[in-house]
Amino acid sequence: MAEQTPTGYTGKILRVDLSDRNIITEEPDDKFYRRYFGGTALIGYYLLKELEPGIDPLGPDNKLIFSSGVITGIPTAGSGRNGVGAKSPLTGGWGDAQAGGFWGAELKRAGWDAIIVEGKAAKPVYLWISDDKVEIRDASHLWGKATAEVQKQIQDELGDKRIRVSQIGPAGEKLVRLAAIANDINRYYGRCGLGAVMGSKMLKAIAVRGRKALPLADPEKIKEIAKWLSGILERMKTFTAYGTSEIMAAQNTMGLLPTRNFQEGQFDGFDDITGQTMAETILIDRDNCYACPINCKRVVKVGPPYNVNPMYGGPEYETIASLGSLCGINDLKAIAQGNQTCNALGLDTIGVGTTIAFAMECYENGLLTKEDTGGLELKFGNAEAMMKMVEMIGRREGLGDLLAEGAKRAAEKIGRGAAQYAMHIKGQELPMHDPRGKVGLGIGYATSPTGADHMHNIHDTMFVAPNALMRNLGIQEGLPATELSPAKVRLFDYLVNWTHFVNSALLCAFLPYDPSQVNDLVQGATGWDTSVWELMKVGERALALTRIFNAREGFTAKDDYLPERLYKGVGSGPLKGKGIDKAAMQEAIQTYYKMAGWDPERAVPTPEKLQELDLGWAVEELDKTVS
């Protein structure tokens, strides 16, 4: 039992074993929550304690953990996020991802901080959580169905439109390694292939309805921050107007818009796919996540010959670039259609886009033929082929069955030098930010426990002038985006730890709170007398857990690399001929290890660093490496 009435968190963790249908409630003490907060750190604790290295990520021994954080569900913008983690079937190492929406807050209102899903059901099931009541229900009738249909059917059969659903689509069922998990059918835990883990457990969905108020230690403190945010909404108005793809034009101008599988950094057709163009064409509404006034989410509608339904929302920057410029496509409607297919089938738009772009380059270089593609002219710029291929990946049809394995595995199968076109790290496909123009992100891609993943990093390493976040951490000077110096490594080190804190407490990365404000939110939620120091240490602790997880799986410094293409320049634009200096990057990564207190060969925290992070128990995990 918890020692006191918890505030901010609920104090209850649900453990569901799908093999024997056992449902257990666990109640860690206050110290546990203060040490692990939720999200990445909490998931890291359980995965490290409970998974043996070497297990099959798609077997019953893997565990899938949904975890909110102590900020999830508090009444201020950015608190709608939730995390999920498991051993990744895409990388074979640490996997976690975060999503917004309303599901996480609903889970907390139901009285739960996290759900640990174990084992594997004998037939398709879904979980139904109605406050304290937890049920494993048959999902045979939902299996194979698209996300929108499933959500509606669950709400209908349980007779409550306010039920929130987290679920996989057909892609997860078919163990597509690019499969994702959806909140509210259009907010995605995108990366690491976690949808396939859920599918492997025959778990179609988790439906939640919560009717309890989340107790807060100091609601006034939270209200003050919410009020501050209301006061600066004007500053964020273009974000509201154009969403995440407001940056499209700037990315293109700087030569940082991934184009034709990272062969270029500028795209002729960029103007057709900007957030501004979307607002003027297919946008019909804007949407928000829990407690957020920003409305950065898009709602689009496209009629015949397309069929894009507003309920699936609309494409984000990452999606527009990965299904668009990266595939040489400037048809925004086709991109919206591809996005909808991803949302309906439960796919990671980034992984899918990058894998299709890889296939396009293979096709153009004769490594794939019409025979392979089933007659599709899989060339850059072919929107029709892109839309079709998204569907084929999600359903594992034809060439889609191969590409469903992700770019890395597909390249291995194709052979004949295809690997040079597979833009991945540790098996995870690159997101839509080109490290050639912001090298701090390059360190992040190379060293992220999840591989090439922009959600484990933040972009501030490219800022020349220090922003409020940096200043609040004592960084007085910004650095040129392409500078690769020890000072840049320091900046990266601080920001990556902060990011891992944000992914643990759970907060949207787009909210402009500085760490002191976030500390106020934590205090307002929990009543803990935390400081920014402690928050940073939670982030560092979270990252440490993920690195140990990978080290146990046999990952070493050798796995922290960048695709060779990034060491070469692009063909045109501001970064023409300017690849990342490979030797300098490798040196920066080594500097980072030493700066972070990591063993430079295993790329994992030293025992002393683990002790410093209050992770003494994890020291013995360092010895458990699979051979």
Add this chain to the structure above:
Amino acid sequence: MAEQTPTGYTGKILRVDLSDRNIITEEPDDKFYRRYFGGTALIGYYLLKELEPGIDPLGPDNKLIFSSGVITGIPTAGSGRNGVGAKSPLTGGWGDAQAGGFWGAELKRAGWDAIIVEGKAAKPVYLWISDDKVEIRDASHLWGKATAEVQKQIQDELGDKRIRVSQIGPAGEKLVRLAAIANDINRYYGRCGLGAVMGSKMLKAIAVRGRKALPLADPEKIKEIAKWLSGILERMKTFTAYGTSEIMAAQNTMGLLPTRNFQEGQFDGFDDITGQTMAETILIDRDNCYACPINCKRVVKVGPPYNVNPMYGGPEYETIASLGSLCGINDLKAIAQGNQTCNALGLDTIGVGTTIAFAMECYENGLLTKEDTGGLELKFGNAEAMMKMVEMIGRREGLGDLLAEGAKRAAEKIGRGAAQYAMHIKGQELPMHDPRGKVGLGIGYATSPTGADHMHNIHDTMFVAPNALMRNLGIQEGLPATELSPAKVRLFDYLVNWTHFVNSALLCAFLPYDPSQVNDLVQGATGWDTSVWELMKVGERALALTRIFNAREGFTAKDDYLPERLYKGVGSGPLKGKGIDKAAMQEAIQTYYKMAGWDPERAVPTPEKLQELDLGWAVEELDKTVS
């Protein structure tokens, strides 16, 4: 020129070369102040940049730096402190010390943050700072005089009773290695022998009168903390009533009261020298430092046959123990007399007491004889001999001339095994806290850049229950005082960095502010958007600078040791037979190095750690070691 009107700090540093009487004003920018804050960190910056390793600490190449911090002089309790530093003539390494009183705040009101004293005057001088006006004045008539007389004479000749004086006594003039520097004749920069550095420069005093208000960024924020403190004064009432020696009885009960040169941890006569006894006998008043309502300072008066004058204040716990129990003396009046002599002659009471106790043990073991002592029966318990010996050390008379070199050098001269009785680390004598009963402090004594120095550590490592300071840094569990585990090392690591921050921003160690409150004080003073993370990094930066300083001077891990006696138990009391486990302590120190990001052989931060601390410029200093 500073870029903006500074708040909290003045933006001006005074550089005075006594050799050529050159006076310069330097105005570092805001970033410099935010990086170094003042005190230890600021002094570290200048000493590392401007001193060559291997210089004679008592020669003209040494520099003596007085530095306030960004909190010094703000209107709240604890802000009356100031720091001073130089290469130490006692240890041959890093030297710094802090003192309370009013002088630091006065310096800031005069418009100066720090004074760098260089070179050596041809004849005795003092410095007169009246706001912007700075004068080097003749001090021939003051040379050889006691501190009270000097202060009065300066105030008289400059015609202002409100002038504040920082000065050395005759001990500093005579280059006694235990010489200290006084603020207001009774607040001492005690450790490291810095009074001798000032004496070597023929600088008798620095007199200051400031008439400017210190600009503050947010006075309301400071007022709130001051108000909070007013509200908890009741909690501190025994501290007001009995001062620092309120802990005497508890120290004795726990067996932690250094007695007869650390041969014992309990003292029969402890009851005669407690703060309570003082309050009932010789105490006539209490005194405070700048802006402080606590009144922890003692004012005592003792008539014939003693002659203790209230103007010199009264003895602190450290003094009562070092001139009392450590010398086997339970005569509080004699201790007060000894304290007065130290204050009048400008001596470190700790160094003097520990050195006399050393001499007493030598005497009792036949290593010193009446011939050496000039007839004194220099035995434990002989108050008369103690009082006389204090005077002889301060004036370098007879045996005092040898003991004026400190216990380590005296032991080397005496030979014949005398070293076993010299309770010092790096040449600095042990303060009055026995690490056998609080092992965290043992790590601190061993690794402090200044040797055995309790002001470079704090005692909280002995707390079983976490206090507000620990909790605010994310330490959720206290540890038994004698536990020597990696968790204890972590606790030590956090607290030692915090202590070095406190010695940089400059704040009294007795105020119960938690780091978040101190951060509010920093913000209220400076307007900087700092966090506790940044403050901790300032502390770590300060400590790093001192370690590099020592490494340049040839110090290595071998110099981080404890006296052998501490590895043996005491003869009686709770710690009877319980010495520190030597192997465990050595392992803990190694763990600390690695945890702190230090090279374990040179015991100095790695280049990567320096980069992380924004001290990239100092990396090349690592190569400058003298052989």
